[in-house]
Amino acid sequence: MNSIFPDSTQFFTGKKSIILLKEFIKKELQPDKIFILTDENTNKFCLKPFKKIIKGFDNIIIIIIASGEQNKTLASCETIWSELAHNKATRKSLIINLGGGMISDIGGFVASTYKRGLKYINIPTTLLSQVDASVGGKTGIDFKGVKNMLGVFSFPEAILIYPPFIETLDERQKKSGYAEIIKTALACDKSFWQQLSELDFNEIIDWQTLINRTISIKLQVVNADPFESGFRKVLNFGHTIGHAFESYSMKHDNTPLLHGEAVAMGMLCETMLSNKISGLKNEETKFIIDYLLKNFNYYSIKLEAFPELFNYIFQDKKNEADEFQFTLLSSPGRAVVNQKTNIEIVTQCLKEYINLKVEPASENHFLF
Ligand SMILES: NC(=O)c1ccc[n+]([C@@H]2O[C@H](COP(=O)([O-])OP(=O)(O)OC[C@H]3O[C@@H](n4cnc5c(N)ncnc54)[C@H](O)[C@@H]3O)[C@@H](O)[C@H]2O)c1
Known part of the structure; x- marks a missing residue:
């Protein structure tokens, strides 16, 4: 079962948190296989530091999908579901979403629907996904050109915020994340907005x-x-x-x-x-x-x-x-x-x- 309430999602932040997450996966989740969902950019920029987590685990399968919002689609879901089926994912398997909001949205959705729900972890690699998309259990995909038309609420087992990931983002991507920071402040917190x-x-x-x-x-x-x-x-x-x-x-x-x-x-x-x-x-x-x-x-x-x-x-x-x-x-x-x-x-x-x-x-x- 995925966590029902966000309260039960474990948060790991900071550089040392990688070690803690590794312990959590080993002791608490004990997966039979780990599937790491990436796009071509997170595969290139984020997989290497992340290898510290997966070192020592057997049965690691890396799935790469094409990046970008235009790929947050049913076709990409089919690719991922097929990879899971091909590699014999079971209800004991774990999906790790290593990427921005596109990856956590689609990865959470795929995990929640495959065999009625696999456990998953979000490791957000963009500013936008660290401050917003990876948190809160909204998962989904675009359909018929409409944003987030298909989706479910489903909370990850854990979220790891690893600060160095955002160093490889370009300015446009960083600004895009900053917009969600501004939104949170404007909507919810006057003193934070005054500071920003x-x-x-x-x-x-x-x-x-x-x-x-x-x-x-x-x-x-x-x-x-x-x-x-x-x-x-x-x-x-x-x-x-x-x-x-x-x-x-x-x-x-x-x-x-x-x-x-x-x-x-x-x-x-x-x-x-x-x-x-x-x-x-x-x-x-x-x-x-x-x-x-x-x-x-x-x-x-x-x-x-x-x-x-x-x-x-x-x-x-x-x-x-x-x-x-x-x-x-x-x-x-x-x-x-x-x-x-x-x-x-x-x-x-x-x-x-x-x-x-x-x-x-x-x-x-x-x-x-
Ligand atoms: N579920 C939610 O609550 C929620 C909230 C806000 C936004 N969203 C969704 O999030 C998506 C946007 O997220 P996003 O801005 O992270 O987009 P994204 O996941 O498409 O990532 C943006 C680009 O950055 C690349 N990238 C990712 N990490 C990188 C890194 N560390 N270094 C270099 N490149 C990297 C990606 O490959 C991609 O090309 C939208 O689909 C939006 O609808 C969801």
Whole structure:
């Protein structure tokens, strides 16, 4: 059985944690086989330091899938399920997801569905997955071009946060992770947001402190509402429009938006919406928008994109029946869930978004 509540997920952080995780696997899990799921980049950059963990274990099988959001699909699941079957995985086998959020989302989903559930461990290797995707038990894949359409809640046995992994990420990937740190602060923690609002992304050196604080906030939220029946939706701030941008970009752009890049622009639009719907003050709205534009690339969209964007927004799982339900801000550091809105107000915000006066340097030059 996978862990039912996140409380029972073991956390290992810091450099020495590799040894502790090894002990945990040996003593507590005692797997008959270990499958390590990687993509070609984590296979190249992360497998070597990770070999300390697997040294001494027999029956290690490494599975490599193609990287990137465009591969978080049923076809990749089939590849992994086939590898598991081919190598005779049993209910005593363990899957280790060594990668970013794409790997932990798909690996958790595959583990939870194969033979009604194998145990799995997440070892997140991107900033985004260390602060967000690997924590909280949401697993899944994209389907028919819609983000996370298929999936289950399923909690890993353990999560290892190993700081040196993020050293091989490029700046775009790091910024993408920073967007989820900003989201957590804006949605849940005023003092954390105040601290971040005085920082510039380019000046951050102490990532570990930011990672630890973000995880601890997320854990508090997830433990209060593991299956997202209400309160946990605060963490979806920026994601309704963010997911629409991400799906749209995946379909139309040669170099699609990264998840965090889409979420950053989603937060920008949903900050505007918060000003109209949930009482976010004018000066707070302006401050957040300026901060997001200073730290993230602006994504250009045209009016012609609106019908398709609304199609994605309607598909978003946060909407019940035909109503738009958003998670919005009532003030910086405080998100409110189930905020009802309508197509006219969202259209107005998107129009304000496309009319923003943006410095050319902040524009997303690789699009269109
Ligand atoms: N389940 C959740 O709660 C949750 C939360 C947020 C995001 N997500 C999902 O996470 C995904 C995004 O995660 P991501 O940003 O980690 O993307 P990703 O897993 O696609 O990784 C981004 C890129 O970095 C590469 N990479 C990974 N680790 C590396 C390393 N250490 N050095 C060099 N390259 C490395 C990958 O191969 C990939 O090319 C999206 O699918 C999103 O929907 C899930």
